[in-house]
Amino acid sequence: MATLNRADWYDIARDTNWTPRYASVEEIFPDEMSDAFGLTVEQWEAYDEPFKISYREYVAVQSKKDADAYSVKAALARANFFDKAAPGWISILKMHYGAICLAEYIAVLGEAKMARFGKAPGMRNMATFGSLDEMRHTQIQLYFAHENIHKSRQLDWGLKTYHTQNWAGIAGRAMLDDVILGRDAATMSIMLTFALEQGFTNLQFLGLAADAAKMGDYSFSNLISSVQTDEARHAQIGTAALKVLIANGKKAQAQQAVEIAFWRNWRLFFSLTGPAIDYLTPLEHRHQSFKEFVHEFIVAQFERAIEDLGLDRPWYWDFFLDTTNYYQHSGHLELWFLRQTLWWNPAGGVTPAERAWLEEKYPGWNQRWGRLWDVIADNVQHGRQDKLFPATVPMLCNICGLSIGGIPGQGHHVKGHWTDYGERRYYFCSAPCKWIFDIEQQRYAGHKSIVDRLLAGDIQPGTIDGTLEYMGLFPGERGDDADDYAWARSALPPMNDRSAGHADAAAGL
Amino acid sequence: MDNAPTGSDARTGATLGPLKTWSYLAAQKRRPSEYEIVSVHTLYNNDNAQVPLELAAGVPMNRWYRRYRNESRLRHADWNAFRDPDARVYRSYVAAQDKEEIYVDGLLDQYNALGHDARLAPAWAETLARLYTPLRYLLHAAQMCAAYSVTMAPSSTLANCAVFEMADQFRWVSRVAYRTAELAKAWPGLGFRTGERRRWEEDPAWQPYRMLMEKLLATYDWGESVVALNVVALPAVDAGLRLLADSALEQGDPLTGFLLEAQLKDSARRNRWVRAFMQFAQDQDGSRDAVAEWLAKWQPLGEAAAAAYGEDLPGGAGRAATAIQAMRGLQDTLAAARAAAP
């Protein structure tokens, strides 16, 4: 073995700041790219990354991880899991790859931006690994998605989503560009590595891994939990940055950065991971409810981390906790109605047994969402196909890009929020999204949601087909009910005309 | 905005069926490699040239991308068509570099067992303190420049090459740091570990390299940055390292010589994609003119740097001219546009 321990030389490898002479510090580290907080290079030199690893360890550990993930996949390739799994689970895989693969790639660039413009050498070095990690996540997930691409055109969205004007692609870009590439290195270290990677990625990558293991989808379970081991390391970039910022009197600004990023991430993750865990995963393979995962990873783990670093809980925390009871349910209902605009097939997920589970996990579910699904099931049973699709568009938020949901059965629980700025009204799903816009209106002004584009006549023809094509969705890739509406047959007591009505409905849809 | 082919039959109303690969790659009519499946078209922020990020057009980063990437004089009709000749992907990179690092560990163990450092000539040990261990600053500057190429690259296939380059530079920052600690133990009092920054900032042998790297760090035009770094600056650094390796072998320091050779192996891989990239990137006259201008501006800085450093090495004065000649040859090869079709 080599004679020196890492600790004997590690500090030398991060003692790489010098005083430039042929260009100024401001030219090499412009504030807009480096540090909106305005700390000096010397102040940043107190930065001490807690999760230390050397290049030598990195390539050894990472090649082990890859050998493991790819060999599990190879060993299971002949099991044809994709052909046998429940349709709802296949939909989760399609949703996951389409939403995640290229988002990872923006993080490649983001980490590299910290590797270039971070004023602390320790941040630059850890972000160098972070950039490599995110390339791993892009590539390994694309590779796994591609394995089954000959079986479904929808898997093409693994590479396609973010290149389209699909509403989900727009929403994903808006969040990623706001918290990653649209920020300086210091702010990004908080927004990307602390808020996103220490908080929310756990929901999708460990929550779904737990369900996948119960499903017997060991290839996917192993893949995404392996991805999360990289996140656990490089997410620590932000912890060390927060310590420097707070020590230098920047708590209020850091607090605001955490609050912006946390809320933006919550808005995307509830819509992605929530329906996957509470509706699309086959009932017998569900490990915990989405709310339980949120409480395990966000409330118990992340909230405590916020406090430990000397920050406060975000100002909207009580509201956030309340939304863990309903965002995913109204979001799922809306996604199901908008299924033609998706690259996956949402499962209803509301058979009597599933409703019993939902009622147990979310007391009052039947009285709230169950009654709405009754209406839908009745329409399926009676072949009222036109009622199974929306005849207009949902209002979309100009910050998060998502529809605006509340609790049904409580009068007008759902509320709109808006700001009139410049020539127009900007619309928001919630007080936190409005707050984000109002902090820096010129940063977001001019943004057009799909709804804004329809109103402005940007989408031609403004028909349903025209809009779907504008969003990049062509026949053969548009989503439909994952189970061919079978759930609706079991959702209501048997009726005399049930079989005939349903056969028509199924054939027509 | 979406320049991916979504299927030529899309607008006829026909139902799209599954393909054998991504629709983006299906057009190329041959089975894509693993490299292509996981590397091509994974960057989306170059789809919309006017508003690269999904934020107001005027936010600083949208202006930055427009000004420094999209309006760079280095242009190509389809940056996504670039391919790394080594077809390197993440998993092959970490696997290959793990093997290389095992080799380096072996070198260190072997020479440690021989009491290598203690047996160096004192004068050579001083030379290492002056001209080897301050190298980590130079390599870290290169790591930062490569990181900039990653953030600004107009396609993923190019950004990926830059990611590996950034990681390679960090690899050698780490190994130089490791050697610094070892040499500090064997040769206390020569300023190993404590003196590198001062030497990097003040020793005349380093100043032209430092000027080169600091000016590069302040160069934000993406095309100029990638060309000056890879065609001029890093080959100039390598020329110095080659001279250092020659001196080391002559001066009874095989370990430094072999470490530098291992380091230059990474450079050889970089030179392969740089050469392919420069051929690819100069398909347009405008790009060729820009490259010629940039080379004229940066090459004198590179040559001055390699010369100042090389001539200061023991025995370097006699070799530096030849080494710089070789460096020019390499730079010309790297910079060459594809030969025009007859």
Add this chain to the structure above:
Amino acid sequence: MHDQVAARTSGNDSKNMVGPVLKSGDIAEAAIAAVQDDNPAAALIVENHEAYVRIKAEGQCLIRQSTMEHHLGRPFEMAELETVLASFAGQIEATPEYMRFYFDKVF
């Protein structure tokens, strides 16, 4: 819901529980054993989530390299723990000799 596979506690799941979330497998099993050895005084909870196990220790959770080697019966470098460390509660200190999870502020 997860199973609690091991516990050394009065049943309190306090606000000061720290520790790793590990991908299930041999290394996680060794880590569960190592945590019990290396934190003799701490209240411990181990939750089995099938794909992952969550280890929680009150106040501090230490895992030593030598204890891991003992339970794995083979050489083990602490960096290898990263191959299964998917998440964690608390702050982290990672050295070649041990990994430690802790809170600065204890409630």
Add this chain to the structure above:
Amino acid sequence: MQTLPLVCSFEDGCILTLVPVDTGATMDEVARNVAEHFVGRMLPPQPSKVMRVRLQGGSAFLPRQLRVEEAGWQPLTTIEIAYENAAPAANA
């Protein structure tokens, strides 16, 4: 007559929907127009009740015969369609 896009909440629903309405429409017509997107799709019909229109945050219903162009609304004004508990009127 022009079309004005409104953001609409329907009683007991859980989503805000964009509904274009004619500026010449009465509030009763607006309510029926909005109901199209909720009632029978995700909410059960309540034919015995009268649907009324109010602004989000407003306490009073707007007059049933008031026309959109008289209401002073701008695009993306947010309205709520709620059931009036009174017995059904003739034109419900």
